[in-house]
Amino acid sequence: MRRSYGPFLIVLALCLLAGCALVQLKKDVQFSKDSCLLFGEIISKAPVKKPVVVVAYATEGQTVVIGDYALLSAPGPYELLVRDGRYRIFAFEDANDNLRYEPGERAGHYGRANQVSPQAGGVLWGMDIELYDTPAQPAPSLAGALLAYSEGKRKPATSAGAIADLDDPAFSAARGERGFWAPLEQFKLAGANIYFLEPYDRTKIPVLLVHGAAGSPQDWRQFLTVMDRSRYQPWIFAYPSGARLSTLSLFLRKKLYDLEQRYAFERLYVVAHSMGGLIARSALIEPDQHNRAVKLFVSLSTPWGGEPRAKTGVTHSPAVIPSWKDMEPDSEFIRSVFARKLPRQMRYYLFFGHKGGGGLFRQNNDNTVTLESMLDPRAQADALKVIGFNEDHTGILSSAEVISQYKAIVAATEENLKKSLAATQGYVDIRHRFLPAGVGIPSQMAFVLVPADGDAPETQLRVDPSLTRQETGAVAPGDYRVSLCALGFKTEPANHPLSVRAGKITEVDFALRPQGMVAGLITATASVDDSYWGYLPALPEKVRIRSIQLDGAGVSRLVRPADGMSDREVLQTFLASLDFAYKEQFAFFDVPAGEYRLSISADGCEPYTAAVTVRPGEFTPPPPFRLIVK
Numbered sequence: 356m357r358r359s360y361g362p363f364l365i366v367l368a369l370c371l372l373a374g375c376a377l378v379q380l381k382k383d384v385q386f387s388k389d390s391c392l393l394f395g396e397i398i399s400k401a402p403v404k405k406p407v408v409v410v411a412y413a414t415e416g417q418t419v420v421i422g423d424y425a426l427l428s429a430p431g432p433y434e435l436l437v438r439d440g441r442y443r444i445f446a447f448e449d450a451n452d453n454l455r456y457e458p459g460e461r462a463g464h465y466g467r468a469n470q471v472s473p474q475a476g477g478v479l480w481g482m483d484i485e486l487y488d489t490p491a492q493p494a495p496s497l498a499g500a501l502l503a504y505s506e507g508k509r510k511p512a513t514s515a516g517a518i519a520d521l522d523d524p525a526f527s528a529a530r531g532e533r534g535f536w537a538p539l540e541q542f543k544l545a546g547a548n549i550y551f552l553e554p555y556d557r558t559k560i561p562v563l564l565v566h567g568a569a570g571s572p573q574d575w576r577q578f579l580t581v582m583d584r585s586r587y588q589p590w591i592f593a594y595p596s597g598a599r600l601s602t603l604s605l606f607l608r609k610k611l612y613d614l615e616q617r618y619a620f621e622r623l624y625v626v627a628h629s630m631g632g633l634i635a636r637s638a639l640i641e642p643d644q645h646n647r648a649v650k651l652f653v654s655l656s657t658p659w660g661g662e663p664r665a666k667t668g669v670t671h672s673p674a675v676i677p678s679w680k681d682m683e684p685d686s687e688f689i690r691s692v693f694a695r696k697l698p699r700q701m702r703y704y705l706f707f708g709h710k711g712g713g714g715l716f717r718q719n720n721d722n723t724v725t726l727e728s729m730l731d732p733r734a735q736a737d738a739l740k741v742i743g744f745n746e747d748h749t750g751i752l753s754s755a756e757v758i759s760q761y762k763a764i765v766a767a768t769e770e771n772l773k774k775s776l777a778a779t780q781g782y783v784d785i786r787h788r789f790l791p792a793g794v795g796i797p798s799q800m801a802f803v804l805v806p807a808d809g810d811a812p813e814t815q816l817r818v819d820p821s822l823t824r825q826e827t828g829a830v831a832p833g834d835y836r837v838s839l840c841a842l843g844f845k846t847e848p849a850n851h852p853l854s855v856r857a858g859k860i861t862e863v864d865f866a867l868r869p870q871g872m873v874a875g876l877i878t879a880t881a882s883v884d885d886s887y888w889g890y891l892p893a894l895p896e897k898v899r900i901r902s903i904q905l906d907g908a909g910v911s912r913l914v915r916p917a918d919g920m921s922d923r924e925v926l927q928t929f930l931a932s933l934d935f936a937y938k939e940q941f942a943f944f945d946v947p948a949g950e951y952r953l954s955i956s957a958d959g960c961e962p963y964t965a966a967v968t969v970r971p972g973e974f975t976p977p978p979p980f981r982l983i984v985k
Contacts, residue, residue, distance in 0.1 A: 380537065383540055384674055384675065387598075387888055388883070389476075390476070390539065391437060391475060392434060392436055392477070392479070392888050393411065393444070394432070394434050394481070394609075395409075395444070395480075395482030396798065397409060397430040397483075397484055398430060398483060398484070398799075399461060400821060401488070403430050403461065405452065406426055406427060406452070407446055407447070407449065407486070408446065408449050409425045409427065409433045409484070410425075410501065411437045411442040411443070411444050412442060412443055413442055413443070419496055421504040422437035422442050423437050424505075426512045431514055431515075431613065432514075432515070434606075436543055436888055437473055439473065439474075442473070443495070445494065446484045446486060447460045448462070454501040454502055455497045455499070461486040462486060463485050464491070464492045465483070477881075477888070477889070477978060478889055479976075481975040483799065505544060513548045515548060515549050515609075516590075516614055517548065517551070518553070519550035519551065519552060519593075521552060521573060521591075525545045526593060527571060528573055531566065532569050533595075534571075534597060535595070535597040536676065537595075538595035539598070542595045545593065547592075547603060548606075549563065549607075549610040549611070550590070551589075555618055559585075560586065561588050561623050562582065562587050562589055562623075562624045563611075564626050565635050566628055568596045569596060570631070572593050574749075574752055575589070575591065577752060578753075594607075596630060598678060598887070598888075599681060599889065600630070600681040600688050602888065603634050611643070612644075615648065616817045623645075624765065625653070626655070627653070627654050628656065629724070630658065630678070635652065636652075637692050639701065640692070640694070641695075642922070644814060647812065649700075651704075652697065653704045653706060653764065654703075655706045655708075655757070656707055656748050658729065659728060659729060660689070660725075661689045662724070663684060665680075669683060680885070693734075697737045703739060704738060704740050705740070705741045706742050706743075707726070707742075707743055709721060710744075710745045710747045711748075721751075723748035780831060780832065780858075781832050781855035781859055782827055782830060783802070783804075783853070785824070785825055787823060788823060788865075789820075789866075794869055794972060795972055796841075797844060797972075799820065799842075800817070800818050801817055801840045802827060802837065802838075802839055803837065803838050807833075807852075818839070826860065832855050832856055833854075833855055834853070834854050835853045835855065836850045837851050837852075839867065840930060842974040843869060844868060844972065845870040846930070847868065850927075870944060870972075871946035871947055871971045872943065872969070873943040873969060874940075874943070874974075875940075875941065875979065877940075877981075879892045879898070880983050880984070894957070894960075895959070898957050898960055901915065901956040902914070902954075903936055903956075904953070906951060907949055907950055908946075910947060910949075910951070914936040914943070915936060916936040916938065916941075917936065947971075950969075951967050951969060953966075953967050957982055959984060959985055960982040
C-alpha cells in the first residue's frame with residue numbers, strides 16, 4: 356500500500372515545501388497560471404489504423420518549439436495544455452509509430468494559416484482538424500522533438516477508453532504523488548483520462564473507479580482482484596490530483612460524454628475514494644445525458660465538508676497546491692458540489708472509516724480525514740445508507756468487509772433495475788442536406804430530441820454531417836420535438852414533431868443553410884492568485900449583466916438577459932436560431948459576414964468591448980469574454 360498524504364496533510368506539506376520541492380511547486384503553479392487548455396476533435400473520412408498525434412507548436416526561426424502534444428488511439432476528441440503564446444495545431448496518423456510526420460501519412464492543420472493565441476488561464480474549444488491524404492499546408496519538422504518534450508518516453512494515449520496496463524509506470528503510486536505536488540507537469544506527461552483495462556464489451560456493466568488526492572490507478576488493485584470480470588468491466592479515471600477540482604470535474608464529464616457517444620452504455624456504476632468522491636459528485640450532479648446511465652454511486656472516506664488545514668495552507672504556504680483552494684470548507688467548489696441533489700435514478704451509498712485518532716489539535720478522524728467532514732449532513736441527505744467501517748483512510752480500499760458490503764449493494768441495485776428497465780426501443784432514420792449544394796459542411800453535428808412530455812431530459816446523439824442518411828441507435832419510445840444542430844448553420848424546419856415507437860424506425864428530414872453566428876460565455880477576469888489552466892471564475896453574485904450589443908456591417912443588435920428562462924427554453928431558443936441572453940450565455944444568429952464590435956454592459960464591471968469576425972457556415976466557440984470586476 357502506498358503511503359498516504361491523505362487529501363490535504365497541510366502540516367506535512369509545509370514541512371516538505373522546502374528546497375527543491377518548493378522551487379518545483381512554485382514553478383508548476385506559475386506555469387499553471389500561464390497556461391490554457393485547448394479542446395478539439397480529429398476527424399477522418401478514411402479509415403485510420405494507427406495512432407494519431409496532435410501537436411501544438413511554434414516556430415523560432417528554423418526551430419520548431421513544442422507547446423504540447425497528445426497521442427490518440429483513434430480519431431476523436433483531444434486536449435492540449437499550452438503556455439501563453441502563438442501556436443499552430445497539426446495532427447497526423449503516425450503510421451510508423453515514430454512520433455514524427457513523414458510524407459504519405461494522413462495529416463491536417465487546424466483552420467487556415469491562422470495561429471491560435473490562447474488566453475493565460477482558461478479554456479479554448481472547437482479546434483477540429485480533418486485528416487487528408489495530402490495536407491494543404493506544409494507540415495512541421497518534428498524529428499525527435501516530441502520524444503524530447505516527453506522526457507524520452509511516449510505519452511499514454513488520451514482517447515477516452517484507451518486500453519491501459521495497470522502496471523504501466525504512468526499509473527504508479529510515484530506518478531500519483533507527482534500529480535499532487537506538480538499537477539501541470541504530470542498532466543503534460545499523462546493527461547487526465549478514463550482508461551479501460553480490457554476492450555469494451557457491451558454485455559458487461561462498466562464500473563468507474565476514481566482515486567483520491569496523491570492517489571493513482573494502482574490504489575484499486577485489491578478492488579480489481581475481487582471484481583467479477585465476467586460481469587463487470589473496470590474503467591479508471593487517472594488525473595493529476597493537485598489541479599483545480601472544477602477542471603478535473605470538467606475532464607471527467609467530457610470523457611464520460613465521449614464514451615457515451617461512442618458506446619451508448621445504459622448502465623454505469625461509480626466508486627470514488629477520498630477527494631475523488633468530490634470530483635465524481637461534481638460531475639454526476641450535472642444534467643448530462645451520460646449521467647442517466649449512472650445507477651450506483653459509492654463514496655469511500657470522502658471529505659465532504661472540506662479540510663480546514665487546506666485553508667491554513669492557502670493562507671500560510673509560500674506556494675499553494677491548486678486543489679487546496681477548492682478544499683477549504685467554505686470554498687466555492689464545496690458549495691457547488693451540493694448546489695444540486697444527485698439524480699433520482701442514482702442510488703448513493705456513503706462509506707466511511709473510523710479507525711484513527713483524535714486529540715487537542717485534531718478532531719476524530721480516519722488518520723487523514725475527520726469524521727465531521729466525512730459525515731457532512733449535506734452528503735448524508737442524499738445517501739440511501741451511511742455505513743461505517745473500522746478502517747483507516749487507505750485500508751478502506753482493501754477491506755474484505757467493505758468489498759462484501761459493496762457486492763451486496765450491487766446485487767440490490769441490479770434487482771431494482773430489473774423492475775425498471777424498458778424492454779424495447781425505437782429508432783430514427785435521419786435525412787439531411789446542405790443548401791446551397793456544394794457549400795462547405797461542418798465538422799460536427801448533433802440530433803437533439805426534446806420530450807414533449809413535461810420536464811423529461813433531452814437526448815443528444817452525434818451524427819455524421821457527411822452522411823446524408825443515417826439511422827440512430829436505440830431511442831426511448833415517446834413523443835418528441837427533434838432538430839439537427841450544427842454551429843454556423845440554420846436548420847429548416849427548426850424542429851419536427853416526432854413519435855418514436857418501440858420496434859419501429861421513424862423517418863425525419865432536414866435542410867441546413869449557412870448562417871453567421873456570434874455566441875459565447877461571459878466570465879470574470881481571474882485574479883493573479885486565481886489564474887489556473889482550465890479554471891474559469893464565475894461572475895460574482897453582485898454583478899448583473901445588463902446588455903450585450905453587436906454593431907457592424909450595417910447591423911445593430913442588442914440582447915438583455917432574460918429572467919426566469921428554464922434550461923429547456925434556452926435550448927429551444929438556441930435550436931430555433933433566435934437571439935438570446937441567459938445568465939452568462941448569449942448568442943446572435945443570422946448575422947451577415949463582416950467585422951463587428953461586441954459590447955457588454957454589466958453592473959459592477961468595467962465596460963467591455965471586443966472585435967469579432969463573422970463568416971456564415973464557420974463558427975468556433977471563442978475564448979470566454981472576461982469582464983474586469985470593479
